[in-house]
Amino acid sequence: MNTNELKSIIEEVLAGMNAGEAPAAEAPAEAPAAEEAPAEDGAKWTAKPCPYGIEDGELEELTKIDVRTLYLVENPYDKESYAELKYAAPCRLAIGKAGARYKTMPQLMFRADHAAAQDACFSEVDQDYVDNELKLFTVQTQCDSKDVYLTRPDLGRKLSDEAVATIKEKCTMNPQAQIYVSDGLSSSAIKANAKDCLEAIIQGLKAKGVTVGTPFFVKYGRVAVMDQVSEILGSDVTCVLIGERPGLITANSMSAYMGYKCTVGMNESRRTLISNIHAAGTLPAEGGAHVAEILKIMLDKKVSGVDLKL
Numbered sequence: 001m002n003t004n005e006l007k008s009i010i011e012e013v014l015a016g017m018n019a020g021e022a023p024a025a026e027a028p029a030e031a032p033a034a035e036e037a038p039a040e041d042g043a044k045w046t047a048k049p050c051p052y053g054i055e056d057g058e059l060e061e062l063t064k065i066d067v068r069t070l071y072l073v074e075n076p077y078d079k080e081s082y083a084e085l086k087y088a089a090p091c092r093l094a095i096g097k098a099g100a101r102y103k104t105m106p107q108l109m110f111r112a113d114h115a116a117a118q119d120a121c122f123s124e125v126d127q128d129y130v131d132n133e134l135k136l137f138t139v140q141t142q143c144d145s146k147d148v149y150l151t152r153p154d155l156g157r158k159l160s161d162e163a164v165a166t167i168k169e170k171c172t173m174n175p176q177a178q179i180y181v182s183d184g185l186s187s188s189a190i191k192a193n194a195k196d197c198l199e200a201i202i203q204g205l206k207a208k209g210v211t212v213g214t215p216f217f218v219k220y221g222r223v224a225v226m227d228q229v230s231e232i233l234g235s236d237v238t239c240v241l242i243g244e245r246p247g248l249i250t251a252n253s254m255s256a257y258m259g260y261k262c263t264v265g266m267n268e269s270r271r272t273l274i275s276n277i278h279a280a281g282t283l284p285a286e287g288g289a290h291v292a293e294i295l296k297i298m299l300d301k302k303v304s305g306v307d308l309k310l
Helices: 003-016 079-087 104-122 127-134 146-151 161-170 187-207 225-233 284-301
Strands: 138-140 177-182 217-219 237-243 254-260 271-277
Touching: 104 146, 104 187, 127 138, 127 187, 138 161, 161 225, 177 187, 177 225, 187 237, 187 254, 187 284, 225 237, 225 254, 237 284, 254 284, 271 284
Parallel strands: 138 217, 177 217, 177 237
Antiparallel strands: 237 254, 254 271
């Protein structure tokens, strides 16, 4: 699938979601110019000293600072070229040092990002968001708390008996495609991305003539719950939107795991994955359109995972 085909699919899905004229895909961010004057020696832009600091007793929200613009190396060689390279990836490069230690700002940013990752992992998805924004009913795995979920991954892969009964009662049986949402390891990823992505998937599949089952939300869920869901409902393809393990780059990343005729205990190689669905990666609506296209290909080819050739 080439870029033009994917762009066409995304525009078609967005149009179907009544989003008005589909926006063009966002262009990669350009490195910010530091000065009005053009850079010397043919450089595209001039690296500038770190503009962040404490003014009037207030410190800017650390998690909002783009680490790509943070250049703290003193007296560097070929500063402009390295700054352009640094801006191409969100790595912690050129953050300087004070003796053998980090400088104050990178250290504070590191701790802030680590705290955001912990919050995403340990906090719960707001039930009001699930009920009123996603408009999904909720079932739960065999975990009865977040602590159990984090320490007993095996229980997060199995639905509770009550959950099984609820799914059988409320969901359409034997759909071509079954989509559901799960908190996974990042509650903030679900709140940031799930709504737009879920809507795009459903709209995209319906536009392709695929019957979609009843979506729902799984609390304390691991990826492998999709295998049990597939067996219970008899779905041809199953997809879960789930929060990714948060890191120091972003705590809001969501993944879409997909599989054809999933069965409990199947090899992980049978799963297909789209990861890094978030504002600074693959946008939720764009990711949803791509998921819908892949699910349709799975249905046509009757395979998933390493056997699926896209």
